[in-house]
Amino acid sequence: MAVAHSTKTVGTTATSLLAGVNDANRQPYTSKNETARSVVLTNAGSETVLLGGPGVTSSSYGYALDPAASMTLDLTSTDLIYAVVAANTSTVRMLHLGV
Numbered sequence: 001m002a003v004a005h006s007t008k009t010v011g012t013t014a015t016s017l018l019a020g021v022n023d024a025n026r027q028p029y030t031s032k033n034e035t036a037r038s039v040v041l042t043n044a045g046s047e048t049v050l051l052g053g054p055g056v057t058s059s060s061y062g063y064a065l066d067p068a069a070s071m072t073l074d075l076t077s078t079d080l081i082y083a084v085v086a087a088n089t090s091t092v093r094m095l096h097l098g099v
Helices: none
Strands: 003-010 037-043 049-052 063-065 070-075 082-084 090-097
Antiparallel strands (some): 003 090, 037 070, 049 063, 049 082
């Protein structure tokens, strides 16, 4: 199993966490390759990160990922996840498994 890592800074507008992240075969997550993969998300910042679809905002609450918290998502290459914070910025670190 191939492993990759990435980091995204999240601000007050929805940010795609997986946009621009490539797998080991140089296939972007937005490709039509339906390969299953897992991604571990860790909130490395001091702000709560809200996760959801492209319309997630701090007032249309997504899933709350507290500072220092982690979670694992099983995705296909066409799945995207967005993140936002209510104020300031936060860093999300990602470990991509099965890429």
